[in-house]
Amino acid sequence: MEEDAEEKVVLEYLRRKKYRVAEIALLQEQQKQNSDTSGAISHIINHSRADNEAGRYKESYSKLRNWVHSSLDLYKTELLRILYPVFVHCYMELVAKGFAQEAREFFQSFRDDHQPQHIRDLQKLEGVITPQHLQENETACTLQENKVHVKMCQYSFELLLQYLQSTESMLMLGIVNSHINLKVLPGQPAALLDDDESSSLPAKVQAVVEATNQKEIHWGILEGSLEDKFEKQIAAELEKADADKDAETDEAKKRAADGKVKKVKRDKAGKGLKAEPAARSVPRLKPELTMPLLTDDFERQALDDLRNRVKLGSTALPSVSCYTFVNTNNSLNCASISADGAYLAGGFSDSAIKLWDMVKMGEPSMYSDAGKGQFEGRSSSYIRLVGHAGPVYGVDFSPEGDSLLSASGDCTIRLWSTRLNANLACYKGHNYPVWDVQYSPVGHYFASASYDRTARVWSMDRLQPLRIMAGHLSDVDCVQWHVNCNYIATGSSDKTVRLWDVQTGECVRIFTGHRSMIVSIAMSPDGLFMASGDEDGAIMMWDLASSRCVTPLLGHTGCVWSLAFSGEGSILASGSADNTVRLWDVNGSSKVTADKTRRLRLLKTLPTKSTPIYTLRVSNKTLFLCSYTLIYTVIFHCSFLGGTCCSSLAPLVPAKATKLPSPGGNHLGKG
Known part of the structure; x- marks a missing residue:
């Protein structure tokens, strides 16, 4: 109070003497002191x-x-x-x-x-x-x-x-x-x-x-495809066998009337042919893209493979054989095996691709890692393909096995000839690393997935993409063609799977439900179902027509890196980082349980000792091909050669790999 009285006396004195500047300065100082006090109180x-x-x-x-x-x-x-x-x-x-x-x-x-x-x-x-x-x-x-x-x-x-x-x-x-x-x-x-x-x-x-998801899609198989030709061929043979049987029956009746009854034998050509009841009618669709012509030799061989293909089920499960990569030193990023099992390719972090000829496995080679004579006297049957300027993240063989595609961190895709062992073309268009690349089921066309959040459709005769699929909210990690070549499916880090129309580039389905990034996709041979696996180990089976999840497949505890359907679509195989391959009964999904839900039955779990599964693939003969690695990489294939299969499953036990004494080599040995 005394300070206030003194300040008032000073102000009156300054006004009488007309010291205007000093009066204003004193008033401003008083206001500042009052604001600091109130500010401190309000701050508290x-x-x-x-x-x-x-x-x-x-x-x-x-x-x-x-x-x-x-x-x-x-x-x-x-x-x-x-x-x-x-x-x-x-x-x-x-x-x-x-x-x-x-x-x-x-x-x-x-x-x-x-x-x-x-x-x-x-x-x-x-x-x-x-x-x-x-x-x-x-x-x-x-x-x-x-x-x-x-x-x-x-x-x-x-x-x-x-x-x-x-x-x-x-x-x-x-x-x-x-x-x-x-x-x-x-x-x-x-x-x-x-x-x-x-x-x-x-x-x-x-x-x-x-x-x-309200948009219309067509989920059937391709008209004029190998499967379509095979079914028509079988139908024609059955019709001929029935006609021959009817003719023999009429002849037998005539002989019986003459008193010469003989035992009627079925013609050898029609022996064993039996019409299998179809679970559902699969429509045939005309392709929206111009289809390439297949060579006569390849078509003949493919039809023979389809004829010898073994029908899998709960009583017909595969056996296992293994191949081992030695000295990969954790540099192997991806692997792919040709449909006939003749070639194996691996993509490495040093930007190289290594191509193994499985027929020449173990034979002395005149060439090796960087040319001739580097490891003379050694058994080395691989070719080193050099051209990329960044790590190779994806490789895939053409259906005929005569060419190989590779996707790299240098934002390019390269086409290689497995016969000439040379680079044929370099496709540029992505702005960021390319994570995955895959040939279409008929070859010639291929699709790529990239960090730039797009998927692109290409043809081998053009260096620029035909279609760009944009819509994902994060990078596209994997890509998969539909069996009729009219659609591609993409999995992304945004936890969704999208289905795209190849002709228009339009998104026609968005599948949601995963809780982590999608890392693998597989299409059923009839084109109705799609399976997707994520980083958390969850697998979901989708109905493309209704865009609904048929059933979640739970069991894996690690990332599901690869999925593959068997040739006739009755079994789904899943390979995971939890060191197991699991086989699921797809036909069981059609059985509705009491609570009106659908379940897929787990047929078998194939454990390895300590090696995660990288890739799975199925050939026309229902040949399961897959790779897995930890320090070493093991390739195994479940074979049904000659139309035979095992009635029980052998566990996936990797062979003991020994380190080779030579420096810096990557070799493939049979385990």
Whole structure:
């Protein structure tokens, strides 16, 4: 009070003397002192409020989490789906309000709950620590702009609503109302579990998915394909055999009338021919692309392979033989085997491709790694193909086996001749590394998948792509042709599989349900089903016509790197990083269980000692080909040569590999 009185006396004196400048300076100093005092008081009050507000997020979420985990098991599965979106939005709201330290503590406290299913999203959000990061981070922007779809039954919804109202948890209630779209469905939770398509898709994305999946597609096989010609050939032979049988029967009746009854023998040409009942009628479709002409020798050999193909099932399972890569030193990125098993190719991190001739395996070679004479006296039957300027991530043989495609980190695709052992063409178009490349079932055309979020369709006679498929939200990791060549399927790190029309370049199906990046895709021989495997070990079987998941296949505990259907489509083989190959009964998916769900029966699990499975392939003779590696890489093929097969399965036990004394070589030995 005394200070105020003194200041008033000084101000009056300055006014009397008309010291205007000094008066203004004194007034400004007084105002500054008053503002500093009020600012300090407000800072203390605001700091106390901030501590309370930041603590409310952690306290409210912890109570919700404990309530969900203590719920009945029947409803817990549905209620657990809301925890992840609530957790993410609590974290982002803390960051948006400037509570960086509290947001970090909140994130670390509960991240382990969601790590198994959302590890990639959590890795992206972990670096968001300022409000500016929220505007720049793609994942954060997507979550802020879109509501998340969560399905649950009526009773689960009522339980959740009752909890939020009874605990007066307005903070959690506000997040649920603002960022989650609860879709309440009739029925019991057990029936809804297999119908869950979501991995918490944003509402706008879900609307796009539903609109896309309404488009019409044609899932049949190609008219004039080898399978079509083979079926027509068999039908003609059966018709001829029936005609010969009828003629012999008429002749036997005539002889019986004359008293000369003889035993009638079936003609040798028609022996063994039997019409197999078809499970479903597979339509024939005309190709939308111009189909290449196959050579007569290749077509004749392929038809013979189809004729000798063994029908697989629960009582006819394959045996196993192995080949081992030695001294790969963890540099092998990919491998591929030709359809007839004559060639094996591997793509390496040093930008080289190594091509093995399986017929010459073990024979002395006049050439070796970098030319002639490097390892004289050694058994080396591979050719080293050099041309790429980056690691080779994908290789694939043509149906005839006379050419090889390779995809590389140098953003190019190269065409190689297996007869000339030379590079024929280099295809440029991608802007970033190319992860995968695959020939069409008829050759000539091929598709590629890249880090630039596109898939592209090419032809061997053009250096530029024919079609560019753009739409994925992240890099495209794998690509697979449909059997009728009218569609390609792509798997992406955005956790979706898309089906594209090759003629128009339009996306006609979006399959959602995976919770991690898609790394492998396979098409059934009839073109109706598609299987996809992800990084978490989950496999999903899709119905292309209805765009629905027929059944999830659970069992693998590691990344499913490869999938392959048997020749007639009755068995699906899956190779995983968990050191196993699993065989699934596809025909079992047509059997509907009591709870109106479909299940695929696991026929057999083939374990290795400690080596993850890399690739699987099936030839026209139902020859299973696959590779796996740890320090060494083992190639095994399940063979049915000569129309025979084993009635039981042998475990995949890799042969003991010994390190060769020569420096730096990669060799393939039989195990």
